[in-house]
Amino acid sequence: MKNLLLLVGLLFSSCSFAQSNLIITPEHPQSGDEIKFTYLPGGDLEGNDKAPAAYIMKMGSKGYELQDVSLKKEQDRFTGIVATDTSVRLVAFGFAIDDKMDNNSDSGYLVPVYRGNSVLPGTYAAMAAFYNGLGEDRFGVKADRQAALAYYKKEMAGYPGQKDQVVISYLQTLLRTDKEKGTTAVQSEIEQTMKNGLKTAADYSKVTTLYALLRLPQQQSFFTHLKKERFPNEKLTLREYYEKFNTATDPAQKEAVIAAVTQAAATDKDPSSYNNFIGMLQSRLLNVYAEKKDWEHFKEYAAQIKDPAAKMAAFNSAAWKMQEDSINLPFAAALSKQTVEYAKTEITHPSGPKPKMLLNKDWLEQRRNSLATYADTYGMVLYRSGKYREGLSYSKEAAITIGKGQNTDENSTYALLAEKALSPKQYRPQLEQFVKDGKANAVIKEVLKRTYLKENKPDAGYDRYMTALEQGARLKMIEKLKKEKRNDATPKFALNDLSGNLVNIEDLKGKIVIVDFWATWCGPCKASFPSMNKMVHKYKDNPDIKFLFVDTWENVEDKQKNAADFIAQTKYDFHVLLDNDSKVVGLFNVPGIPTKFVIGKDGNIKFKAVGFDGDQALEQELEAMIELAD
Numbered sequence: 001m002k003n004l005l006l007l008v009g010l011l012f013s014s015c016s017f018a019q020s021n022l023i024i025t026p027e028h029p030q031s032g033d034e035i036k037f038t039y040l041p042g043g044d045l046e047g048n049d050k051a052p053a054a055y056i057m058k059m060g061s062k063g064y065e066l067q068d069v070s071l072k073k074e075q076d077r078f079t080g081i082v083a084t085d086t087s088v089r090l091v092a093f094g095f096a097i098d099d100k101m102d103n104n105s106d107s108g109y110l111v112p113v114y115r116g117n118s119v120l121p122g123t124y125a126a127m128a129a130f131y132n133g134l135g136e137d138r139f140g141v142k143a144d145r146q147a148a149l150a151y152y153k154k155e156m157a158g159y160p161g162q163k164d165q166v167v168i169s170y171l172q173t174l175l176r177t178d179k180e181k182g183t184t185a186v187q188s189e190i191e192q193t194m195k196n197g198l199k200t201a202a203d204y205s206k207v208t209t210l211y212a213l214l215r216l217p218q219q220q221s222f223f224t225h226l227k228k229e230r231f232p233n234e235k236l237t238l239r240e241y242y243e244k245f246n247t248a249t250d251p252a253q254k255e256a257v258i259a260a261v262t263q264a265a266a267t268d269k270d271p272s273s274y275n276n277f278i279g280m281l282q283s284r285l286l287n288v289y290a291e292k293k294d295w296e297h298f299k300e301y302a303a304q305i306k307d308p309a310a311k312m313a314a315f316n317s318a319a320w321k322m323q324e325d326s327i328n329l330p331f332a333a334a335l336s337k338q339t340v341e342y343a344k345t346e347i348t349h350p351s352g353p354k355p356k357m358l359l360n361k362d363w364l365e366q367r368r369n370s371l372a373t374y375a376d377t378y379g380m381v382l383y384r385s386g387k388y389r390e391g392l393s394y395s396k397e398a399a400i401t402i403g404k405g406q407n408t409d410e411n412s413t414y415a416l417l418a419e420k421a422l423s424p425k426q427y428r429p430q431l432e433q434f435v436k437d438g439k440a441n442a443v444i445k446e447v448l449k450r451t452y453l454k455e456n457k458p459d460a461g462y463d464r465y466m467t468a469l470e471q472g473a474r475l476k477m478i479e480k481l482k483k484e485k486r487n488d489a490t491p492k493f494a495l496n497d498l499s500g501n502l503v504n505i506e507d508l509k510g511k512i513v514i515v516d517f518w519a520t521w522c523g524p525c526k527a528s529f530p531s532m533n534k535m536v537h538k539y540k541d542n543p544d545i546k547f548l549f550v551d552t553w554e555n556v557e558d559k560q561k562n563a564a565d566f567i568a569q570t571k572y573d574f575h576v577l578l579d580n581d582s583k584v585v586g587l588f589n590v591p592g593i594p595t596k597f598v599i600g601k602d603g604n605i606k607f608k609a610v611g612f613d614g615d616q617a618l619e620q621e622l623e624a625m626i627e628l629a630d
Contacts, residue, residue: 044101045095050098054069063356258285282311343375408444512600518552
């Protein structure tokens with residue numbers, strides 16, 4: 001069934017919606033209107049017997065907000081009503097059944113808000129943000145940078161007064177799609193801003209941000225200093241406060257920054273806009289005191305924190321660190337118990353409103369996951385304290401009741417406690433299931449090995465026993481990867497390596513190529529490197545497999561030396577390429593690092609993996625991807 005996109009501007013007025021999967025009334029909703037809609041399931045939802053979940057994202061002058069929408073079934077269609085207020089500029093509709101979404105052929109279902117026959121200022125900018133990646137996760141619409149650029153241009157051309165609110169996002173997007181054009185455009189914007197004269201603090205902040213886009217820290221610092229000189233009483237931006245906090249060398253200085261932010265919030269017309277930021281800084285300061293084992297200041301400062309979520313996050317981090325070092329366990333237990341009690345209360349009686357960018361089910365899942373995290377920590381603290389049965393009850397809630405056995409780290413805690421508190425007959429089946437599901441790490445396997453040997457079975461038989469358990473997990477993973485396999489064109493690129501040699505991806509056609517985007521400052525990247533190094537050595541004698549480690553998003557002056565020093569210190573056997581202008585990472589539309597792409601012998605991308613989920617998971621998954629990419 002054909003899904004018709006609800007377009008904007010003149011296209012809206014010329015379209016007939018009679019055959020669309022989404023029909024809205026009124027056809028051109030005015031600011032503050034109630035929008036009635038009728039939806040006929042399409043795309044991946046077509047023919048599904050289950051009723052879809054419906055939700056919207058309101059985009060406008062008050063920011064973005066996700067909301068659940070109730071549906072009423074009428075024959076083969078569903079109807080609903082959405083209320084808007086005068087701040088809304090665009091409403092994005094989403095429809096999903098389990099993990100499937102109707103993305104309207106990667107266009108999304110977008111309904112603009114009008115004043116008369118024209119869309120309101122900010123509507124095209126909201127469209128641009130949606131296609132710039134905002135619609136990817138929740139609505140299943142692939143990012144389309146060119147569409148985003150077109151809408152940013154349309155916003156600035158149609159509503160010149162909106163330019164200052166849009167131009168930075170436009171330039172960021174342009175830099176990601178075309179580094180050369182983007183750089184020229186940013187330089188032009190700097191020149192024009194300077195030509196117009198730096199009259200306000202906002203002008204200086206704009207120039208500083210523009211230089212940040214070009215990754216020119218000296219120029220950033222220069223204009224930041226000028227701004228401070230000319231506007232000594234001007235409030236810092238949250239970004240400036242954050243940088244000041246990070247560069248502070250001792251806890252007292254960091255505490256002074258937080259005090260300054262709190263004072264700025266008190267005189268702001270919207271003090272609540274500072275709350276999450278202040279809570280985050282306070283939580284980080286508590287972590288600093290914990291790292292220094294300065295428990296006196298830790299307790300003293302914790303008493304001042306009003307944001308319970310921030311406080312509990314810091315308590316959990318401190319308790320985990322203490323159990324790792326097996327120090328101050330009674331204090332660790334006291335902190336950890338508070339976090340669990342807080343998290344349990346939050347599930348049934350949340351202390352604050354739903355976060356704007358979460359749907360109700362996701363908010364509940366977030367709160368349940370917080371309880372699992374805190375209960376897992378408390379379980380480990382009790383394990384270190386020798387209170388195995390008590391710890392097991394918390395660990396079971398985290399790993400089994402909430403986690404359903406899908407979190408390897410929480411499973412590991414459960415395994416350690418179960419070994420001490422239960423008989424092998426009671427815990428072995430669950431641990432074996434972890435292995436079969438591919439959710440077991442070395443700790444769990446060691447527990448199983450000890451159990452196996454205690455039963456006076458031959459040492460040599462353990463490997464066969466474990467191989468048999470792991471076979472099921474591998475088959476599940478293979479089936480999952482087969483469904484995820486893609487055949488996307490690989491962006492053409494050529495980069496220099498650390499020796500100055502030019503490596504062109506097109507010259508590697510006929511080989512399976514693993515492209516790993518990373519940076520020296522990226523913690524998860526570095527955490528993944530021991531396993532990646534193991535994989536490099538595993539395939540080093542196979543001429544048909546090539547690993548490329550693309551160093552990107554670096555903010556240092558000498559990027560080659562920075563990367564070379566890192567490799568020399570770590571002694572990883574990596575073929576490093578330098579994406580000095582961050583152009584290639586943009587071509588691949590990388591959302592975050594580490595991100596790996598497995599390119600098949602035909603030159604097309606077969607798999608994409610974002611993040612790091614542990615050594616064993618990485619090694620097994622990458623090995624399977626290489627096998628399936630052939």
